[in-house]
Amino acid sequence: MNKRIETTVKEKRKSGRPPENLKNEMRIELPAISINEGIARAVAAVFISQLDPTYEELADLKCAVSEAVTNAIVHAYKNTQGYIYITMKISGERTIRIEVRDKGCGIEDVKAAMQPLYTTDPDGERSGMGFTVMENFTDRLYVISHPGRGTKVTMIKTLSDARNIKGGD
Protein backbone atom coordinates (compact mmCIF):
# COMPACT_ATOMS: atom_id res chain seq x y z
CA MET A 1 0.00 0.00 0.00
CA ASN A 2 2.77 2.41 0.95
CA LYS A 3 4.52 1.83 -2.34
CA ARG A 4 1.39 2.61 -4.31
CA ILE A 5 0.82 5.90 -2.48
CA GLU A 6 4.43 6.97 -2.95
CA THR A 7 4.24 6.22 -6.66
CA THR A 8 1.10 8.30 -6.99
CA VAL A 9 2.73 11.24 -5.27
CA LYS A 10 5.86 10.93 -7.40
CA GLU A 11 3.85 10.74 -10.60
CA LYS A 12 1.85 13.75 -9.62
CA ARG A 13 5.00 15.73 -8.92
CA LYS A 14 6.63 14.67 -12.17
CA SER A 15 3.74 15.06 -14.54
CA GLY A 16 1.55 17.68 -13.08
CA ARG A 17 1.82 21.35 -12.98
CA PRO A 18 0.02 22.54 -9.91
CA PRO A 19 -3.64 23.40 -10.49
CA GLU A 20 -4.18 26.94 -11.79
CA ASN A 21 -5.49 28.41 -8.59
CA LEU A 22 -2.90 26.78 -6.34
CA LYS A 23 -0.82 29.47 -4.73
CA ASN A 24 1.53 27.52 -2.54
CA GLU A 25 2.01 24.11 -1.05
CA MET A 26 4.06 22.45 1.68
CA ARG A 27 4.60 18.87 2.77
CA ILE A 28 6.30 17.81 5.94
CA GLU A 29 6.83 14.44 7.57
CA LEU A 30 7.50 14.20 11.28
CA PRO A 31 8.01 11.21 13.55
CA ALA A 32 5.10 10.70 15.93
CA ILE A 33 6.77 12.05 19.05
CA SER A 34 5.16 14.66 21.25
CA ILE A 35 7.82 17.34 20.85
CA ASN A 36 6.65 17.57 17.23
CA GLU A 37 3.25 18.94 18.31
CA GLY A 38 4.88 22.31 18.93
CA ILE A 39 7.08 22.04 15.86
CA ALA A 40 4.10 21.24 13.60
CA ARG A 41 2.23 24.25 15.03
CA ALA A 42 5.17 26.56 14.51
CA VAL A 43 5.77 25.41 10.92
CA ALA A 44 2.04 25.68 10.14
CA ALA A 45 1.97 29.19 11.56
CA VAL A 46 4.89 30.28 9.37
CA PHE A 47 3.20 28.84 6.27
CA ILE A 48 -0.18 30.44 7.06
CA SER A 49 1.45 33.80 7.82
CA GLN A 50 2.04 34.39 4.11
CA LEU A 51 -1.73 35.04 3.83
CA ASP A 52 -1.54 37.78 6.44
CA PRO A 53 -4.17 36.19 8.71
CA THR A 54 -5.72 37.92 11.70
CA TYR A 55 -4.32 36.98 15.10
CA GLU A 56 -7.51 35.03 15.79
CA GLU A 57 -7.38 33.07 12.51
CA LEU A 58 -3.73 32.17 13.00
CA ALA A 59 -4.29 31.09 16.60
CA ASP A 60 -7.33 29.00 15.60
CA LEU A 61 -5.42 27.18 12.85
CA LYS A 62 -2.37 26.57 15.06
CA CYS A 63 -4.66 25.01 17.61
CA ALA A 64 -6.45 22.86 15.01
CA VAL A 65 -3.09 21.56 13.70
CA SER A 66 -1.96 20.83 17.24
CA GLU A 67 -5.09 18.75 17.86
CA ALA A 68 -4.74 16.71 14.67
CA VAL A 69 -1.04 16.00 15.27
CA THR A 70 -1.65 15.12 18.92
CA ASN A 71 -4.40 12.67 17.90
CA ALA A 72 -1.98 10.95 15.53
CA ILE A 73 0.64 10.61 18.27
CA VAL A 74 -1.66 9.62 21.13
CA HIS A 75 -4.34 7.59 19.37
CA ALA A 76 -3.14 6.48 15.94
CA TYR A 77 0.34 5.37 16.94
CA LYS A 78 -0.31 5.05 20.69
CA ASN A 79 3.28 6.00 21.38
CA THR A 80 4.65 3.42 18.91
CA GLN A 81 6.87 4.55 16.05
CA GLY A 82 5.43 6.03 12.92
CA TYR A 83 5.30 9.15 10.81
CA ILE A 84 2.81 11.97 10.52
CA TYR A 85 2.36 13.47 7.05
CA ILE A 86 1.21 17.07 6.93
CA THR A 87 0.25 18.81 3.71
CA MET A 88 -0.78 22.44 3.58
CA LYS A 89 -2.13 24.06 0.45
CA ILE A 90 -3.29 27.52 -0.37
CA SER A 91 -5.86 27.72 -3.14
CA GLY A 92 -8.26 30.29 -4.48
CA GLU A 93 -7.85 33.69 -2.96
CA ARG A 94 -7.39 32.86 0.70
CA THR A 95 -8.39 29.27 1.27
CA ILE A 96 -6.09 27.05 3.25
CA ARG A 97 -6.36 23.28 3.26
CA ILE A 98 -4.51 21.28 5.90
CA GLU A 99 -4.20 17.50 5.74
CA VAL A 100 -2.79 15.50 8.63
CA ARG A 101 -2.35 11.85 7.77
CA ASP A 102 -1.02 8.87 9.69
CA LYS A 103 -0.55 5.17 9.09
CA GLY A 104 -1.63 4.21 12.57
CA CYS A 105 -4.37 2.04 13.97
CA GLY A 106 -7.30 3.96 12.51
CA ILE A 107 -10.61 4.82 14.14
CA GLU A 108 -13.33 2.17 14.33
CA ASP A 109 -16.21 4.60 14.74
CA VAL A 110 -15.37 8.06 13.41
CA LYS A 111 -18.79 9.48 14.21
CA ALA A 112 -18.49 8.49 17.88
CA ALA A 113 -14.91 9.77 18.10
CA MET A 114 -16.01 13.17 16.83
CA GLN A 115 -18.61 13.66 19.57
CA PRO A 116 -17.67 16.37 22.08
CA LEU A 117 -16.21 14.96 25.31
CA TYR A 118 -15.73 11.52 23.69
CA THR A 119 -12.55 10.02 25.07
CA THR A 120 -10.98 6.59 25.28
CA ASP A 121 -9.01 7.72 28.31
CA PRO A 122 -10.40 6.28 31.55
CA ASP A 123 -8.27 8.49 33.84
CA GLY A 124 -10.01 11.71 32.87
CA GLU A 125 -6.76 13.32 31.81
CA ARG A 126 -7.97 13.97 28.29
CA SER A 127 -10.81 16.28 27.55
CA GLY A 128 -12.16 14.48 24.49
CA MET A 129 -12.44 17.86 22.79
CA GLY A 130 -9.84 17.44 20.02
CA PHE A 131 -12.24 17.03 17.09
CA THR A 132 -14.57 19.66 18.59
CA VAL A 133 -11.70 22.17 18.54
CA MET A 134 -10.81 21.25 14.93
CA GLU A 135 -14.45 21.58 13.91
CA ASN A 136 -14.95 24.93 15.64
CA PHE A 137 -11.66 26.49 14.55
CA THR A 138 -11.96 25.70 10.83
CA ASP A 139 -14.73 25.98 8.20
CA ARG A 140 -14.82 22.32 7.25
CA LEU A 141 -13.46 19.12 8.77
CA TYR A 142 -13.31 15.74 7.06
CA VAL A 143 -12.09 12.59 8.77
CA ILE A 144 -11.46 9.45 6.76
CA SER A 145 -10.19 6.42 8.62
CA HIS A 146 -9.42 2.83 7.76
CA PRO A 147 -9.00 0.65 10.86
CA GLY A 148 -5.55 -0.89 10.80
CA ARG A 149 -4.35 1.41 8.02
CA GLY A 150 -4.58 4.96 9.21
CA THR A 151 -6.50 8.20 9.32
CA LYS A 152 -6.62 11.34 7.24
CA VAL A 153 -7.91 14.56 8.76
CA THR A 154 -8.62 17.39 6.33
CA MET A 155 -9.35 20.90 7.55
CA ILE A 156 -10.31 23.78 5.30
CA LYS A 157 -10.56 27.43 6.20
CA THR A 158 -11.03 30.52 4.11
CA LEU A 159 -9.40 33.51 5.73
CA SER A 160 -11.14 36.86 5.88
CA ASP A 161 -10.03 39.48 3.42
CA ALA A 162 -7.19 41.22 5.19
CA ARG A 163 -7.59 44.35 3.05
CA ASN A 164 -11.20 44.77 4.17
CA ILE A 165 -10.35 44.31 7.81
CA LYS A 166 -7.57 46.86 7.69
CA GLY A 167 -9.98 49.25 6.02
CA GLY A 168 -7.42 50.40 3.45
CA ASP A 169 -8.57 51.72 0.06
Add this chain to the structure above:
Amino acid sequence: MRSTKAQAVIVRDGNTLLITLTGDIDHHSAKRLRGEIDGAFYLHRPKRAVMDLSGVEFMDSAGLGLILGRLSRAQELGSKLTLLSPSPRVMKILDLAGAGRFIEIRQNDGKGA
Protein backbone atom coordinates in the same frame (compact mmCIF):
# COMPACT_ATOMS: atom_id res chain seq x y z
CA MET B 1 7.02 32.35 15.48
CA ARG B 2 7.85 31.83 19.12
CA SER B 3 7.10 28.65 20.99
CA THR B 4 7.74 28.91 24.69
CA LYS B 5 8.45 26.15 27.10
CA ALA B 6 5.61 25.50 29.49
CA GLN B 7 6.34 26.00 33.16
CA ALA B 8 4.49 25.57 36.42
CA VAL B 9 5.61 27.70 39.36
CA ILE B 10 3.92 26.43 42.49
CA VAL B 11 3.85 28.42 45.72
CA ARG B 12 2.08 27.55 48.94
CA ASP B 13 0.60 30.42 50.92
CA GLY B 14 -1.08 29.17 54.07
CA ASN B 15 -3.96 26.98 52.98
CA THR B 16 -3.77 28.10 49.37
CA LEU B 17 -1.70 26.62 46.59
CA LEU B 18 -0.92 29.13 43.86
CA ILE B 19 -0.06 27.45 40.57
CA THR B 20 1.22 29.82 37.91
CA LEU B 21 1.28 28.30 34.44
CA THR B 22 3.18 29.94 31.60
CA GLY B 23 4.15 29.11 28.02
CA ASP B 24 2.59 26.65 25.57
CA ILE B 25 0.41 23.97 27.11
CA ASP B 26 -0.12 21.01 24.81
CA HIS B 27 -0.05 17.23 25.20
CA HIS B 28 3.76 17.30 25.19
CA SER B 29 4.10 19.71 28.11
CA ALA B 30 0.93 18.63 29.95
CA LYS B 31 2.49 15.26 30.84
CA ARG B 32 5.25 16.96 32.83
CA LEU B 33 3.07 19.69 34.34
CA ARG B 34 0.57 17.11 35.56
CA GLY B 35 3.24 15.36 37.64
CA GLU B 36 4.53 18.62 39.09
CA ILE B 37 1.09 19.94 40.06
CA ASP B 38 -0.18 16.63 41.45
CA GLY B 39 3.02 16.29 43.50
CA ALA B 40 2.27 19.64 45.15
CA PHE B 41 -1.38 18.70 45.70
CA TYR B 42 -0.46 15.49 47.50
CA LEU B 43 2.32 17.14 49.49
CA HIS B 44 0.39 20.18 50.73
CA ARG B 45 -3.25 19.03 50.50
CA PRO B 46 -4.39 22.66 50.27
CA LYS B 47 -7.91 23.87 51.08
CA ARG B 48 -7.82 26.11 48.05
CA ALA B 49 -5.87 26.08 44.83
CA VAL B 50 -5.62 28.95 42.39
CA MET B 51 -4.35 28.30 38.87
CA ASP B 52 -3.08 31.52 37.30
CA LEU B 53 -3.43 31.18 33.52
CA SER B 54 -2.55 34.77 32.56
CA GLY B 55 0.87 33.75 31.25
CA VAL B 56 -0.35 30.87 29.08
CA GLU B 57 0.50 31.72 25.48
CA PHE B 58 -0.99 28.67 23.79
CA MET B 59 -3.37 26.02 24.98
CA ASP B 60 -5.21 23.26 23.13
CA SER B 61 -7.57 20.54 24.34
CA ALA B 62 -4.69 18.77 26.09
CA GLY B 63 -4.39 21.86 28.30
CA LEU B 64 -8.10 21.61 28.94
CA GLY B 65 -7.55 17.97 29.93
CA LEU B 66 -4.77 19.08 32.27
CA ILE B 67 -7.08 21.59 33.96
CA LEU B 68 -10.06 19.21 34.21
CA GLY B 69 -7.79 16.46 35.52
CA ARG B 70 -6.49 18.81 38.22
CA LEU B 71 -10.07 19.75 39.08
CA SER B 72 -10.80 16.09 39.82
CA ARG B 73 -7.58 15.83 41.80
CA ALA B 74 -8.55 18.90 43.85
CA GLN B 75 -12.05 17.52 44.46
CA GLU B 76 -10.61 14.16 45.46
CA LEU B 77 -8.49 15.91 48.13
CA GLY B 78 -11.33 18.17 49.25
CA SER B 79 -9.81 21.35 47.88
CA LYS B 80 -11.40 24.07 45.77
CA LEU B 81 -9.80 24.98 42.45
CA THR B 82 -10.19 28.44 40.90
CA LEU B 83 -8.85 29.55 37.53
CA LEU B 84 -7.36 33.03 37.39
CA SER B 85 -7.16 35.41 34.43
CA PRO B 86 -7.30 33.18 31.35
CA SER B 87 -6.56 35.10 28.14
CA PRO B 88 -9.32 35.33 25.51
CA ARG B 89 -7.59 32.49 23.61
CA VAL B 90 -7.54 30.21 26.64
CA MET B 91 -11.11 31.25 27.45
CA LYS B 92 -12.18 30.15 23.95
CA ILE B 93 -10.99 26.60 24.68
CA LEU B 94 -12.54 26.62 28.18
CA ASP B 95 -15.85 27.82 26.70
CA LEU B 96 -15.94 24.99 24.13
CA ALA B 97 -16.19 22.54 27.02
CA GLY B 98 -18.48 24.83 29.02
CA ALA B 99 -15.85 24.81 31.79
CA GLY B 100 -17.35 27.91 33.40
CA ARG B 101 -20.25 25.76 34.60
CA PHE B 102 -18.08 23.60 36.83
CA ILE B 103 -14.96 25.65 37.66
CA GLU B 104 -14.85 29.12 39.11
CA ILE B 105 -13.06 31.46 36.71
CA ARG B 106 -11.91 34.87 37.96
CA GLN B 107 -10.26 37.73 36.18
CA ASN B 108 -7.43 39.48 37.99
CA ASP B 109 -9.60 42.42 39.04
CA GLY B 110 -11.30 40.09 41.49
CA LYS B 111 -14.60 40.10 39.62
CA GLY B 112 -16.10 36.90 38.27
CA ALA B 113 -15.59 36.09 34.60
